[in-house]
Amino acid sequence: xxxxxxxxxxxxxxxxxxxxxxxxxxxxxxxxxxxxxxxxxxxxxxxxxxxxxxxxxxxxxxxxxxxxxxxxxxxxxxxxxxxxxxxxxxxxxxxxxxxxxxxxxxxxxxxxxxxxxxxxxxxxxxxxxxxxxxxxxxxxxxxxxx
Amino acid sequence: xxxxxxxxxxxxxxxxxxxxxxxxxxxxxxxxxxxxxxxxxxxxxxxxxxxxxxxxxxxxxxxxxxxxxxxxxxxxxxxxxxxxxxxxxxxxxxxxxxxxxxxxxxxxxxxxxxxxxxxxxxxxxxxxxxxxxxxxxxxxxxxxxxxxxxxx
Numbered sequence: 001x002x003x004x005x006x007x008x009x010x011x012x013x014x015x016x017x018x019x020x021x022x023x024x025x026x027x028x029x030x031x032x033x034x035x036x037x038x039x040x041x042x043x044x045x046x047x048x049x050x051x052x053x054x055x056x057x058x059x060x061x062x063x064x065x066x067x068x069x070x071x072x073x074x075x076x077x078x079x080x081x082x083x084x085x086x087x088x089x090x091x092x093x094x095x096x097x098x099x100x101x102x103x104x105x106x107x108x109x110x111x112x113x114x115x116x117x118x119x120x121x122x123x124x125x126x127x128x129x130x131x132x133x134x135x136x137x138x139x140x141x142x143x144x145x146x
Numbered sequence: 147x148x149x150x151x152x153x154x155x156x157x158x159x160x161x162x163x164x165x166x167x168x169x170x171x172x173x174x175x176x177x178x179x180x181x182x183x184x185x186x187x188x189x190x191x192x193x194x195x196x197x198x199x200x201x202x203x204x205x206x207x208x209x210x211x212x213x214x215x216x217x218x219x220x221x222x223x224x225x226x227x228x229x230x231x232x233x234x235x236x237x238x239x240x241x242x243x244x245x246x247x248x249x250x251x252x253x254x255x256x257x258x259x260x261x262x263x264x265x266x267x268x269x270x271x272x273x274x275x276x277x278x279x280x281x282x283x284x285x286x287x288x289x290x291x292x293x294x295x296x297x298x
Contacts, residue, residue, distance in 0.1 A: 002177075002178060002204070002206060002207040002210075003206045003207055003209075003210040004210070005173065005174075005177040005178055005207060005210075006174075006178070006206070006207030006208065006209070006210035006211040006214065007210040007211065007213060007214045008173070008214065009170045009173040009174050009177070009178075009182065009211055009214065010170070010210065010211035010212060010213060010214020010215045010217075010218075011214035011215075011217055011218055011221070012166050012169055012170040012173065012214075013166070013167055013170035013171075013182065013184075013211070013214070013215060013218075013259075014214060014215040014216070014217065014218025014219065015163075015166055015218045015221070015222065016163040016164065016165070016166030016167035016168075016169075016170060017163065017167065017215075017218070018163070018218055018219050018222055018229055019159055019162060019163035019166065019222075020159060020160045020161075020162070020163020020164050020166075020167070021153070021156055021159065021160055021163065021230075022160075022163065022167075023219070023229070023231065024153070024230050024231045024232060025231070025232060025233050025234060026151045026153050026231075026232035027153045029234075029288055030151075030152070030153045032284050032285050032287075032288040033288045033289070033292055034285060034289070035289060035292070035293050036150065036292055036293070037150070037152045037153070039153045039154070039155055040155060040157075041153075041155055041156045041157060041159075041160040042160065044157050044160035044161040044164055045160045045161075045163055045164035045167065046164065046258075046262060046263070047161070047164060048160070048161040048162070048163070048164025048165040048167075048168060049164040049165070049167040049168040049171070049262075049263045050168065050262070050263050050266045050267050051168065052164070052165050052167075052168025052169055052171075052172065053168040053171040053172055053175075053263050053264060053266075053267035054266075054267040054269075056168065056169065056171070056172030056175070056176070056267075057171075057172060057175055057267050057268065059172075059176075060172060060175045060176035061175075063176070065179065066175070066176060066177055066178055066179030066180075067176060067177050068177045068178055069177075069178050069179040069180075070179075071179055072175070072179040073179050073180055073181075074181070074268070075181065075255070075265075075270070075272075077255075077272060078270070078271060078272050079272065080271070080272055080275045083253045083254065083255070084253075084254050084255060084272060084275065084276055085254075085275075085279060086250075086253055086254070087249070087250045087251065087252065087253025087254025087255065087276075088250065088254040088261075088275075088276040088277075088279035088280040088283070089250070089279055089280070089283045090246050090249055090250030090253065090254075090283075091246065091247055091249075091250025091251050091254055091257065091280045091283070092250070092279060092280035092281065092282065092283025092284040092286075092287065093246050093250070093283050093284070093287045094242070094243045094244070094245070094246025094247035094248075094249075094250055095243075095247060095258075095280065095283075095284045095287075096283065096284040096285070096286070096287025096288045096291070097234075097239055097240075097242060097243035097246070097287060097291065098234060098239070098240050098243025098244065098247065099233070099234060099243075100233075100243065100244070100247065101184075101247065101251075101257050101258040101259075102184040102185045102188055102247065102248075102251060102257045102258075102259070103184040103215065103257070103258065103259055105244070105247070106184065106188075106212055106215040106216055107215055107216065107218055107219050108219075108231060108233065109216050110216055110219055110220050111219060111229065111231055113231065113233040114233075114235075114237060115233035115234050115235060115236075115237065115240040116233055116240075118237040118238075118240040118241045118244065119233075119240040119241065119243055119244035119247075120244060121244070122240075122241040122242070122243075122244030122245040122248065123188075123244035123245070123247050123248035124188070124192060124248060125244075125245060125248060126244065126245040126246065126247060126248020126249035126250070126251075126252065127185065127188060127189045127192065127248040127249075127251065127252045128189075128192065128196060128198065128248075128252075129245075129248070129249055129252070130248060130249040130250070130251070130252025130253045131189055131198050131199055131200070131252045132199065133249075133252075133253065134252060134253050134255075135199050135200070
């Protein structure tokens with residue numbers, strides 16, 4: 001059941017990415033290009049997604065536990081530490097170069113664009129490297145939110 | 147990057163797609179009790195294949211989630227819809243971008259979905275700081291690449 005829930009959630013997430021335009025690097029880069037052909041569409045993606053999740057989370061948390069799990073597993077860390085700052089800046093630079101964040105890199109995979117095929121394995125390598133570097137940097141290893 | 151393609155403003159489709167992303171995040175919380183962060187889901191799934199310190203044990207739903215993500219554009223195409231996409235052409239540039247995105251989201255513990263959608267919805271101060279930083283870095287990067295030194 002947990003796998004079915006995962007598959008359905010992933011499908012809906014992916015449909016949202018493609019329908020919203022978030023999966024298209026050209027649209028992402030134009031959103032990030034305030035000084036050029038600025039396309040504000042992605043503000044509507046973030047707005048719609050965050051407001052929906054804000055309301056839905058509060059409904060979901062009325063139940064003492066998730067339907068298919070023992071408990072809600074939420075990040076405990078609230079510290080704005082060095083790994084968070086350095087990591088977020090590096091991520092932003094990469095996002096600004098390629099126009100892909102992790103979700104759209106996956107939805108782009110079946111279209112097999114050469115750029116995607118260069119990006120995705122490098123992203124996996126980066127995730128692996130980053131996880132190894134972060135251990136000694138941060139005192140709390142298990143606080144991955146995204 | 148030489149990518150200066152004009153894209154049209156699509157407020158309704160973007161809002162509708164955003165609501166779907168939010169619904170998915172709510173499903174992952176209500177059903178599985180987890181944060182729907184794609185970088186975290188990806189590294190949790192990778193922990194099954196390569197040694198990842200601190201990787202999660204429940205990898206099954208994560209693998210299924212990623213399969214759902216990959217299936218989404220295929221489903222849309224089978225239903226007769228176009229999936230518009232223009233990916234930057236520079237392969238070294240895209241490889242560098244991928245490395246930075248992977249490294250950054252691992253160090254920063256989250257991406258656009260984990261910190262952006264889910265973290266902001268939880269009113270997490272840590273996520274709000276991450277979003278402000280990666281948005282600022284992304285705006286600055288695009289400005290330098292398109293309008294700064296060496297731009298065409």
